[in-house]
Every structure is written in C-alpha cells, then in structure tokens.
Amino acid sequence: MSNNKLSLAVVILTYNEEKHIARAIQSVQSFASQIFVIDSGSKDKTVEIAQENGAEVIQHPFINYAKQLQWALDNAPITAQWVMRLDADEIIEADLAQEIHQTLPVLPFDTVGVCLKLKRIFMDKWIRHGGLYPLTLLRIWRYGQGRIEDRWMDEHIILSAGNTITLNGSFADHNLNDLTFFTDKHNKYATREAIDVLNQKYHLFPREKEVVDTRSTSTQAAIKRKVKEKIYNRMPFALSTFLYFLWRYIFRLGFLDGLPGLVYHFLQGYWYRFLVGAKIMELEKAINGMTDKQQILEEISRLTGHKLTDK
Incomplete structure (x- = not known):
C-alpha cells in the first residue's frame, strides 16, 4: 500500500472509550489524512490516548448520536474530500484499508458514497449467521454530500445525489467490554x-x-x-x-x-x-x-x- 494519505477525514464519537480508541485510530492511520475524535466529556484516558495517536480531539456535549455526528460534520475543520464515520469500538481491517486506499482515488465524480460490510465480533467470536453478515452500511461519502438522519436510533447517512458502491473488505464491530x-x-x-x-x-x-x-x-x-x-x-x-x-x-x-x-x-x-x-x-x-x-x-x-x- 502507498504511504500517501487519501483526502479522507475520519470522524469518531467517544465517551469513555480508552479500551478501544487507539485500536480504532490505528486501523485508519494508513490512509486517513484527518482523524477527528468528538468527545463528550470522557472521564477516563480517551482524550489523552486519542491525542497520542495523532487525532484532533474536539469536545461537545452529547444529546444523541445523530445530533453529535451532524454537529461534527458542520463544525469540525474538515478539509478532506471524503468523510468516514467510524465508531470507537470498530476496526477497519487490513484488506479493507488497502481496498479503500486503492479505490477512492479512482472513483468517478458521480459516485458519492461507499458502503462497507460490517462483521460483529462477540465474546471474541465472529457472529456470521442469523442474517447478520454481511450487513452493508454507507460509511464513506463525499464531504458536503451527506447528512445524518435526525433520529434517536438506527440513524443513517442520507446522500443528496449520486451513486454508491460497495467494497469487498470488512470492518469489525468488536467491543471489549463485558x-x-x-x-x-x-x-x-x-x-x-x-x-x-x-x-x-x-x-x-x-x-x-x-x-x-x-x-x-x-x-x-x-x-x-x-x-x-x-x-x-x-x-x-x-x-x-x-x-x-x-x-x-x-x-x-x-x-x-x-x-x-x-x-x-x-x-x-x-x-x-x-x-x-x-x-x-x-x-x-x-x-x-x-x-x-x-x-x-x-x-x-x-x-x-x-x-x-x-x-
């Protein structure tokens, strides 16, 4: 993989995520040009660890996920062409990181969104049955072309126009808590x-x-x-x-x-x-x-x- 960074900003929302935040940041460092951690008053070492790993930390009070993410899209100093939404307990796996790095620069202008395949890890086991894999979610979009639905749960990114593609690699939801x-x-x-x-x-x-x-x-x-x-x-x-x-x-x-x-x-x-x-x-x-x-x-x-x- 090339050492050149993509014009892509990753936005991660946090509250007391010291177990996960370094892992999440490190999984995107190979390709992301900007990493923003929007923290809502963590009382553990989340902020310190995020800064040590090169993320820019911005504090903002939390109401719900949708409002927090939309605030970040409206207020964080994003200069990249693309934005990625990533939860603190999620990991972009190596094959997907390489695929993102290779695919994003060559996408036609009318492709404005990229869907990724989510895999759930629970008790250190990949839960791959029950209709849970693959669940494709729009997690990357051209900056300015997407907004988050104003909902209290199950919020999606809605694009203003254009097409989407789905990549083959996976990202993992792997929470380490009990x-x-x-x-x-x-x-x-x-x-x-x-x-x-x-x-x-x-x-x-x-x-x-x-x-x-x-x-x-x-x-x-x-x-x-x-x-x-x-x-x-x-x-x-x-x-x-x-x-x-x-x-x-x-x-x-x-x-x-x-x-x-x-x-x-x-x-x-x-x-x-x-x-x-x-x-x-x-x-x-x-x-x-x-x-x-x-x-x-x-x-x-x-x-x-x-x-x-x-x-």
Whole structure:
C-alpha cells in the first residue's frame, strides 16, 4: 500500500472509550489524512490516548448520536474530500484499508458514497449467521454530500445525489467490554428506539421522509428498516419478538454460531427487542389520554431522561 494519505477525514464519537480508541485510530492511520475524535466529556484516558495517536480531539456535549455526528460534520475543520464515520469500538481491517486506499482515488465524480460490510465480533467470536453478515452500511461519502438522519436510533447517512458502491473488505464491530456493559448499553438503546417508534406512531416531532434506495445508507439496511416499521412494529411485541428470534436463530442458521452466538442472538435478537416493546407499552400507558403533543413530549422526556422539548 502507498504511504500517501487519501483526502479522507475520519470522524469518531467517544465517551469513555480508552479500551478501544487507539485500536480504532490505528486501523485508519494508513490512509486517513484527518482523524477527528468528538468527545463528550470522557472521564477516563480517551482524550489523552486519542491525542497520542495523532487525532484532533474536539469536545461537545452529547444529546444523541445523530445530533453529535451532524454537529461534527458542520463544525469540525474538515478539509478532506471524503468523510468516514467510524465508531470507537470498530476496526477497519487490513484488506479493507488497502481496498479503500486503492479505490477512492479512482472513483468517478458521480459516485458519492461507499458502503462497507460490517462483521460483529462477540465474546471474541465472529457472529456470521442469523442474517447478520454481511450487513452493508454507507460509511464513506463525499464531504458536503451527506447528512445524518435526525433520529434517536438506527440513524443513517442520507446522500443528496449520486451513486454508491460497495467494497469487498470488512470492518469489525468488536467491543471489549463485558456483558454488564452490553446489557446496559442495549437498555439505553431500547429507550431511544422506543422514542423513535412512538414518534413514528404519533408524529410527535419532525422525522426524516422514508427513502429506500442506494442514497439512504445501503438498500439492504433501508429495506430492513421499512419492514421493521411497516410490519414488525405493528405486531404485538410478545409475538413479533418470538417470531424474529425464531427466524434469526433457526431459519437463518444462528445456531451455527455456537454458544457465544446463542448468547448474542438471544440477548440482541430476543431480549433487546422484547425490552423495546415493553418500554413502548410502558410509555404509551403513561401518555394515555393525552392529546397535546407538548404535554406528551414533556412526559416522555420526564420518564426517559431524554430532553425532547426546548422547555
């Protein structure tokens, strides 16, 4: 691989990511000309480690992932032609790094987005069944051509125009924390997703227009969202969660991922989805009888701890 850097800026959001941040930065150092770490007040050594590894660290208060990333795109001193979104616990693998380095400089001007294939590593095992691999996600785009959806969960990059391609190499989601961290994180995710589902149902605040094409992340991810919102979310959650786990673990061969796979598919594919449904039920009970949107938002804000209003 050439030692020349690409005109590409990597943006990484962090909060207490000292276990992961050096690994993430080092996985893109061979090709990225700029690396920005947008930190939201880490209390560990995240900032120090990021700076030691050559990243520019910018502090900004965190509301949710979408608002934080969009703030970074609007305010970080990005001078590169391309931008990459990377989570702190993700790694660009060597084959993908080489492919990015070789492909980006020769792309035609009307190609504005690049989708990458995500692999999940859980308990040090690649979870490759259950319909989880490959999941293609739009993670690289021409600067100024993409924005992040303003959602509380499952936010995608939307491109203003142009075509996308998908590279063959993979990047890995490999979090090194324990199951307590995993379940706590997914408990918080469940609250955020419940907010999005209630917004979809009651139109509480502005929401992105649905787009299912190659300009809304990947076609695969966009279609999966459409199925979830148009079919899955309209079923009783006790039934939908069971059917989803059955589909994923049995019919999509999740059982082939062994014991770590059973833990992952059960927790992420059943427990988490059941928890989302239960939280929606709890919140709907709390706002039952309310008709004023402002009052509903204030009550959901009070119950979830997320500020959904300006008051």
